[in-house]
Amino acid sequence: MVFLSFLFGGWGIAQEHLSYFHFVGRIMGLAVFHGHHLDGGFTLPFYKMLLNKAIVLDDITHVDPELHRSLTWMLYVISFLFVKLFRSLTETFSFSFPFFHPQ
DSSP, rough: OHHHHHHGGGOOOOOTTHHHHHHHHHHHHHHTTTTTOOOOOOOHHHHHHHHOOOOOGGGGGGGGGHHHHHHHHHHHHHHHHHHHHHHHHHHHHHOOOOOOGGG
């Protein structure tokens, strides 16, 4: 707890922030218990996690579209560079032995 207070002490975050989550959880639980509809939802990755399904890169679009765009771009660039490197290595170090080819 001392470490957390050191981290969050100067940022204006209350030291008892977990008790606030506990309080909000109780209020939401009371609302559901008494039959009130709570207009709010979770993100698709959270629902998938609850259903024990795999979370894929495209699910991040629902949370943060800019992050999804950046990660997709990085994945494209890395795969493009890997293909270029692999082709250059195979072209550089490839050779054939004509006497091993069947006639």
